[in-house]
Amino acid sequence: xxxxxxxxxxxxxxxxxxxxxxxxxxxxxxxxxxxxxxxxxxxxxxxxxxxxxxxxxxxxxxxxxxxxxxxxxxxxxxxxxxxxxxxxxxxxxxxxxxxxxxxxxxxxxxxxxxxxxxxxxxxxxxxxxxxxxxxxxxxxxxxxxxxxxxxxxxxxxxxxxxxxxxxxxxxxxxxxxxxxxxxxxxxxxxxxx
Numbered sequence: 557x558x559x560x561x562x563x564x565x566x567x568x569x570x571x572x573x574x575x576x577x578x579x580x581x582x583x584x585x586x587x588x589x590x591x592x593x594x595x596x597x598x599x600x601x602x603x604x605x606x607x608x609x610x611x612x613x614x615x616x617x618x619x620x621x622x623x624x625x626x627x628x629x630x631x632x633x634x635x636x637x638x639x640x641x642x643x644x645x646x647x648x649x650x651x652x653x654x655x656x657x658x659x660x661x662x663x664x665x666x667x668x669x670x671x672x673x674x675x676x677x678x679x680x681x682x683x684x685x686x687x688x689x690x691x692x693x694x695x696x697x698x699x700x701x702x703x704x705x706x707x708x709x710x711x712x713x714x715x716x717x718x719x720x721x722x723x724x725x726x727x728x729x730x731x732x733x734x735x736x737x738x739x740x741x742x743x744x745x746x747x748x749x
Contacts (some may be wrong), residue, residue: 605738606635608712617706617744621686623698624748627674629661634710638737640669641712645732647725650697659688659725660695660706662719685723692721697746707745712738 611617619625637644644666650658652711663678671677678684684692697706713735715722719727 558677558721586749605637605710605712605740606617607708607740607742608633609708609742609744611744612721614743614745617697619749622696622746622748625696626676627696629673629696631675631692632673633709634671634673636738637668637670637712638686640714641711643716644670645711645713645717645728646673647709647711648694648706648720648727649709649725650699650704652699652702652708654700660697661693662687662723662725664719664723664726664728673687683719683721683723685719685721685728686724687724687744698746699746699748703745703747705745708742708744710740710742711736 575687609632610621610669611630617630621630622630632646634644643664646661646663646666647659648661650660663682664685666673666679666682673679684694685694687695689695697704713732714737715735717723717728717731723731
């Protein structure tokens with residue numbers, strides 16, 4: 557009886573030891589020893605470049621920049637653009653719109669050395685594409701109800717886009733494929749009073 561108890565304990569210990577090794581092997585094979593996983597790589601890319609404005613990440617966008625105010629774009633500051641960048645793309649959209657994501661502002665071929673986009677302005681040489689209102693301009697937050705999120709997404713590209721002002725967000729995103737060197741995002745919120 558004592559011998560069989562010892563045998564069972566040894567077998568269990570061996571099984572536990574093998575399970576521990578297998579988990580480590582699976583983990584090493586999944587992420588690669590010492591290599592960052594895909595999520596970590598994306599996070600590092602986002603940290604390479606920054607976009608800032610008059611509101612902080614996740615905070616309310618001042619009404620001046622909405623349909624209840626002057627409906628003009630806020631000032632934006634751009635930092636840490638990669639040296640190899642040839643142009644920048646800026647897309648502002650609302651993923652909480654009832655009919656699906658609503659595009660508020662599409663700007664491409666922004667000069668790569670742009671450090672600031674002034675309030676109510678577009679950088680010289682940049683092109684404004686068509687937003688969801690079919691207009692080539694900024695359209696501020698104007699949610700029909702509740703609080704919506706507004707994403708300002710900035711992309712550094714290794715090329716300029718061969719598009720004109722008839723391009724919408726899909727055309728811009730399709731043309732950007734394979735050319736994104738870095739990206740950054742700033743999200744603000746707004747609820748109509």
